[in-house]
Amino acid sequence: MLETDDSDGDDDLAVEEVADGFEHPWSLSVVPDDGRLLVTEREGALSVLDPDDGDVEDVDGVPDVYAEGQGGLLDAAFHPDFPDEPWLYLTYATANGDGESTTALGRGELDLESGSLEGLEELYAVEPFLDATDHYGSRVVFGEDGAVYVTVGDRGSKEFGPDHYSQDTSTAIGSTLRLEPDGSIPDDNPFLDDDDVLDELYSYGHRNAQGMTIHPETDELWQSEHGEEDGDMLRIVEEGANHGWPVVHYGCEYGTDDPVGDEFDDRDDVVDPVYYWECNSGGFPPAGMTFYDGDAFEEWEGDLFVGNLAGEYLGRFTVDGTDVEEVDPLLEGQGWRIRDVVTHPETGVLYVAVDDADAPIVRLTPE
Known part of the structure; x- marks a missing residue:
């Protein structure tokens, strides 16, 4: 067992590798009414992990995925009424016959x-297919309204300016989708009366949101989004709104100090992030x-946890409305790219997926 302390020294934090040998795990979900963990691996594997004994059972029948670059088998979400409605939703990269x-x-x-x-069954595939292997987005969650929300990345486009895919509402590239559980379009989506916008769009102007969750008290849709050179963001997603990328951004072009787009203060037609x-x-x-929202760490109730990839730690943020403050970098010094984090609803402990070719699933408990 590995052990560490949280940075403010109030409580000891026990860190345990529950199982290892996963190939670039991308998402963790707790199986409802079961308690085990569902794990996706980018290379295309799906498995169920028993956190009590570390036993791993493979799941057959997963889709064929395009596991190149940042693509592969990515996120998973259970139907809200699982297991009565036994649907499991998966996001993944898929290719056509031309290698796009x-x-x-x-x-x-x-x-x-x-x-x-x-x-x-495939419910939705973003058009157009592109000859690119970056920025698939791909987080999927169910809202309290019963709709399915999916993030779609900008596919790494460097065509900065108003003609960028993320500002082109005739495509879902660089957007958040809102769909019914069967993949159809909800009759209250925000752009149904706008012929210039796809009906399935909930928001647009996104670069590459690889985190998404529902606030347990406000039901707001929160996202964590990659910036260009820095410019990373935490967002509360607003229905029917332009979230700015790349015409407005806090980051710079890679390798330069040149800003990408305008500053948010200069525009009143885009939604500011709550933290950047x-x-x-x-x-x-x-x-x-x-x-x-568990019981194991009472002092963390309502806090937001976000995986940091290149920084190799788990970020903890206090949240009061739209006031967000980063307070504790957890798991520093382990050399772990943190890909996903989930609270176990029965025990209140945190489970973390590490992004590596031979990676562990990690449990955090009070010591």
Whole structure:
């Protein structure tokens, strides 16, 4: 067992590797009414991990994925009424016959007894497919309204300016999607009356949101989003709004101090992030995120946890409305790129996925 202390010294934090040998795990989910962890691996594997004994069972029937660059099997989300509604939703990169790829959403019925995903169907694939392997976005969550929300990255486009994909509302590239559980368009989506915007869009102007969660008290949709050179952000996503990328941004072009776009203060037609890292700050390349609402760490109730990839730590943020402050870097010094984090609803402990070719799943408990 590895041990560390939280940075303010109030309580000891026990760190334990529950299981290892995962190949670039991308998401962690707690199986409802079961307590085990569902793990996706970018190379295309799906498995169920028993956190009590470290036993790992593979799940068959996953989609064929395009595991190049940042692509592969990415996020997973259970239907809110699972297991009565046994649907498991997956996001992944998929390719066409020309070697071009895109972000896709699929679902199948998860049979835990047989260890299989049955009747897999693709619900949505972003158009157009592109000859690029970056910025798929791909977080998926269910809102309190029962809708499915999916982040779509900008696919690494460097066409900065108003003609960028993320500002082109005739495509879902660089957006947040809002869909019904069967993949159809909700009849109250924000752009239904605008012929210039896809009906499935909930928001646009995003670069690459790789974290998304629902605030447990306000039901707000929060995202963590990668910036260019720094410019990383934490957002409360607003329905029907332009979130700025790349016409407005806090970061700079890579290798320069040249700003990308305008400053947010200069525009009143875009949504400001609630927290950001400006150019030359060192940034915070963010991944999965969760609000803590368990009993194991009472002092953390309501705090936001976000994985830091390049910085190799788990960030803790206090949140009061839109006032956000980073307070504790956890797991520093382990050399772990933190890809995802989840609170176990039964025990209140945190589980963390480390992004590496031979990676552990880690449990954090009070010592």
